[in-house]
Amino acid sequence: MRSFYEVSSNILYNYIHSICNFLSVAQKINTRHFPTNFKFGVANAATQIEGGWDEDGKGETIWDHFAHYHPEKISDGSSPDVACDSYHKYKEDVALVKAMGLDYYRLSIAWSRILPTGYTNQVNQAGVDYYNKVFAELKANGIEPMVTLFHWDLPQPLEDELGGWLNIETANLFAEYAKLYYELFGDVVKIWLTINEPKQVCQLGYGTGGFAPGVVSNGVGEYVCAYNVILAHAKAYHIYDDDFRATQGGRVSMVIDTTWYEPGSESEEDKEASERILQFSVSYIHVDLKFVLSIRVIG
Structure with a gap:
């Protein structure tokens, strides 16, 4: 099965523009059958849409590296170099x-656009300015931002120097990164998502090798990754809870995905099989999440 990263982002962008142009001429999304407090939104990821992969001081990510050095692993050979060019077309x-x-716009902030090396001791002001412009544009149009801190685009130096999410130090660096972003944007952003789909990060990035950084570990790496990713979430959550929630009044969560399975029949054997695959699909993330959030993590 092809991942959405393997679909040409330019084709996707043109498709979305066609739909939205139609909607702008015809009508807005019909919301009259939903409760008045039901909010609609759209979501993106920095690597999928921004482009400008090395502009204005941005550092290299694992997806930049993966696309440049292993293009054969991407079905149509596309890369994050230009993508949807949202770096230049965010107003559009x-x-x-x-x-x-729509009410919400969920975007991810590229870790390496603000921290080119992945470390907080080198802040790229051009990256800070870019996201402030995006948030200002959203505010001017009455749209609330939701921000994902990590949507799979780990800075390449952290992969090279530490082994990425296979090293617990990456969780500590993520906590520092999250704290900086709360400080930079917390007056505007009130809904934070720490990690997008940790299962995909770990199974495909550090298990099968189908996603960046392409590590093949025969299953061992994905469990190490899962622990460190969920620990990173817990650290970022507690930092916000301790230091920012009272003054900024925001919320912090994460995005967990799963494939759902149903038994092929009413037989006990099929029921057990569907339950087993569900456990393998989601439980290693959920077990780590329950464990990590049950301890007090000091950021």
């Missing part, structure tokens, strides 16, 4: 979101 993107009548 926001206009499309407004035309659709």
